Amino acid sequence: MPVSLTNSRLIYDALKECDIRLLSALPETWLVHLIRMADDDSEMILVRLAKEEEGVGVSAGAHFAGVRSAMLMQNHGFLASINGIVSFAHLYKIPLLMLISYRGSFGERDPWQTQGGNVTERVLHALGIPYSFLDSVDAVKKRIQQAQTLTESSLHPVALLLQRDLMWEE
Numbered sequence: 572m573p574v575s576l577t578n579s580r581l582i583y584d585a586l587k588e589c590d591i592r593l594l595s596a597l598p599e600t601w602l603v604h605l606i607r608m609a610d611d612d613s614e615m616i617l618v619r620l621a622k623e624e625e626g627v628g629v630s631a632g633a634h635f636a637g638v639r640s641a642m643l644m645q646n647h648g649f650l651a652s653i654n655g656i657v658s659f660a661h662l663y664k665i666p667l668l669m670l671i672s673y674r675g676s677f678g679e680r681d682p683w684q685t686q687g688g689n690v691t692e693r694v695l696h697a698l699g700i701p702y703s704f705l706d707s708v709d710a711v712k713k714r715i716q717q718a719q720t721l722t723e724s725s726l727h728p729v730a731l732l733l734q735r736d737l738m739w740e741e
Contacts, residue, residue, distance in 0.1 A: 575740045579604035581708060582670070582733075585715040586641055591668070592616060593633045595626035596643035601672035601738045605643055623648035627655030631665045639719070641668040646675065647687040649730070650694065656728055657698065664726035668719055673704070673732040695730055702730040706737050 583605055586594070594609045595618040596602060609617040616638075618629050626642040633640035644652070649671050660667045675688020695702045701721060703714050714731060722729040 573740050574601055574603055574738055576604050578708060578711070578737050579608065581711045582705070582715070583608045585712045587615070588712070589639065589716055589719040591639045591641050591719070593618065593629070593638050593640035594643055595620050595629045595640065597621075597623060597645075597648060599643070599645045599648070599672055601645070601674070601733060602643045602670075605670075622651060624652040624655040627652055627659050627665070627667065630667050631659060631663070634665055639668075639723075641670055643670050645672045645687070646691040646732075649691065650687055653694070653698070656700075660728050661698075665728075666722040666726055667728035668722045669728060669730045670705075671730055671732050672738065673734050676735065691732070698728075700728045700730055701725075702732060704732050704734055706734040708737070711737070 592614065593616040596606050597620050598606065606617065609615045620626050623644045626644065630640045630642055649669060656667065659665065671691070673688065673691065692702070703718065705711055705714055718729045718731050
């Protein structure tokens with residue numbers, strides 16, 4: 572499989588170092604190893620979603636229970652979850668760490684992914700959601716830690732865009 576197991580492990584370990592103990596996700600190619608790692612880890616709760624917007628409620632419940640969480644999704648999933656983000660996470664000041672596979676950007680081979688890639692950053696900007704890119708091994712641990720710190724201190728959604736250069740092995 573061309574998705575990097577090594578880099579997925581770096582991401583997963585960085586999430587655990589931030590004391591994240593709950594992940595929500597739908598199946599997605601770039602996230603397959605992260606989901607499998609969470610499923611195999613007795614210290615992590617993996618919530619399998621029917622649709623991405625459900626992850627907002629799951630993360631809110633985790634927050635109220637004192638458990639740190641993160642949502643794993645593709646950028647199309649992010650776009651599908653905007654109602655929950657705006658009407659729940661923004662409104663009620665829920666820390667929401669989103670790791671979004673940034674499909675449809677430079678190097679994308681699947682035509683059906685390109686439309687989401689064309690609008691993801693503009694939508695994040697329009698919603699006032701701070702975001703950064705996870706594009707190199709050297710940045711993973713620090714950016715995940717910074718994003719977790721910001722989402723908790725601001726009580727606001729924060730996104731990390733997982734880029735092809737990090738997630739994919741040619």
